[in-house]
Amino acid sequence: MSAWEARAEAGHVVVIGGGIAGLAAAHRLLDRGARVTVLEASDRVGGKLLPGEIAGVRVDLGAESMLARRPEAVALAREVGLADRLRPPATATASIWTRGALRPMPKGHVMGVPGSASALSGVLSDEGLRRIERDADVPRTQVGDDVAVGEYVAARLGREVVDRLVEPLLGGVYAGDAYRISMRSAVPQLFLAARAHASLTEAVREIQAKAASAPQSGPVFMGIEGGIGQLPLAVAESVRARGGEILPRTTVNGLRRAPGGWEVLIEDQVVEADAVVVAAPAQEAARLLRGASPGAAAELRTVEYASMALVTLAFRRADIALPEGSGFLVPPVDGRTIKASTFASQKWGWIADQDPDVAVLRTSLGRYGETEVLDREDADLVAVSRHDLREATGLDAAPVETRVTRWTDGLPQYPVGHHARVARIREHVAKVPGLAVCGAAYDGVGIPACIAGAYAAVDQLGGDLRGVQELIAHPVQSLHGGAGE
Structure with a gap:
């Protein structure tokens, strides 16, 4: 380790951004002996992880679960004292609202891509089912360096498989368009398998066989009693308890190199730092890096985002009768407004236990390019959510309370070539001593991906590039339960 790298890792490090990525970076830096200051422009930490309350019941108003088959998020929760509050979903069954009815979500697929047509009756037309069976006879489709998920699967x-299965599943993660989303970045295991097999269904079956033979260590997803939004609060508390400083309502006006380190400009003062971790959304990161790393800034300016809204509704439990399961997804091809609904009180036992007389549901609205949806008033979003819920489930009761949470530019988009763009950003950043970046714009929008990226950024400051190289080679698949910066 060079003298610069030693100062960068163990001196004073400023982390710009107090979402889960920035907080995880601060937590890891304190482990390495650094003095840490976290600067957050908003009045709270946590980014897209937001705890809230409705009808006296604690709920999540942002991401609600985290992928547990990756170790980073669950391990961090345990480190900050949340081990006894980790909770798996009470039910793993879900439905898809398609072709006029709620139908069980088919099993045996990888992000909606089936290994055979046998489980898709009712979801697809007869012709759609026959089209899947012809996969083995279709000439090999090259994936090249990257390909859009929807384009390749179609x-x-x-197209039926894409429109009725892949779109709603990917939309639940990225709020994006399957025909634009990168298979290499969003579904890396499928990309690698597709490279090795001429038949896509054969590739999916291989993934399933490997998953079946691997030792299983608990549920796929995990929640936290009181909400996933408790995670950043607990990390922030741990950071402060160990001497780290977190300054909310602090906008960074500029970032510039200085002899032996950095100068971070906030309002009318300058904060000196040995190193800086930029854990802000792409456009904000681009603004901050335009002087120190113009190449990285130019790449970051090309990152697009999707906006979405969550409508949370509380009902008297005696007034409603819901289908079993955790909720349902909605293919956009059917022309509905909502893209998903979660029966929160059925999915999470800790929500149901708070008040046996209250049932909580939520819907999500908004996909990439659908800005007009979020231009509606809160009352309109509640009304269209109630309309679609009534059409899907027969629910006609009036809610006792509603909440609308808007996430403007909440989810970065991963189009074809995203991995190459991220590699170029990191190449530019690596040329600047004492600088690292992390967040949802790079290696995955899920909570484990954000944490893994934060740890890799901290390692990079100390001269260890293995974490960054691993993320480039093997992106962290997000699945469900996206996070934020």
Whole structure:
């Protein structure tokens, strides 16, 4: 380790951004002996992880779960004292609202891509089912360096699979368009398998066989009693308890190199730092890096975001009768307004236990390019959510309370070539001593991906590039339960 790298890792490090990525970076830096200051422009930490309350019941108003098959998020929760509050979903069954009815979510797929047509009756038309069976006879489709998920799957299995299965599943993660989203970045295991097999269904079956033979260590997803929004609060408390400083309502006006370190400009003062971790959304990161790393800034300016809204509704439990399961997804091809609904009181036992007389549901609205949806008034979003819930489930009761949470530019988009763009950003950043970046714009929008990226950024400050290289080679698949910066 060079003298600069030693100062960068163990001196004074300023982290710009107090979402889960920035907080995880601060937590890891304190482990390494650094003095840490976290600067957050808003009045709270946590980014897209937001605890809230409705009808006296604690709920999440942002991301509600985290992928547990990756170790980073669950391990961090345990480190900051939340081990006894980790909770798996009470039910793992879900539905898809398609072709006029709620239908069980088919099993045996990878992000909506089936290994066979046998489980898709009712979800797809007869012709759609026959199209899947012809996959083995279709000439090999090259994936090259990257390919759009929807484009590749439609070429192999037909558009119905994309429109009625892949779109709603990917939309639940990225709020994006499956025909634009990178398979290499968003579904890396499928990309690697597709490279090795001429048949896509054969590739999916291989993934399933490997998953079945691997030792299983608990549930796929995990929540936290009181909400996933408790995680950043607990990390922030741990950071402060160990001497780290967190300054909310602090906008960074500029960032510039200085002899032996950095100068971070906030309002009318300058904060000196040995190193800086930029854990802000892409456009804000671009603004901050335009002087120190113009190449990285130019790449970051090209990152697009999707906006979305969550409508949380509380009902008297005696007034409603819901289908079993955790909720349902909605294919956009059917022309509905909502893209998903979660039966929160059925999915999370800790929500149901708070008040046996209250049932909580939520809907999500908004996809990439659908800005007009979020231009509606809160009352309109509640009304269209109630309309779609009534059409899907027969629910006609009036809620006792509603809440609308808007996430403007909440989810970065991963189009074809995203991995190459991230590699270029990191190449530019690596040329600047004492600088690292992390967040949802790079390696995955899920909570484990944000934490893994934060740890890799801290390692990079100390001269260890293995974490960054691993993320580039093997992105962290997000699945469900996206996070934020």
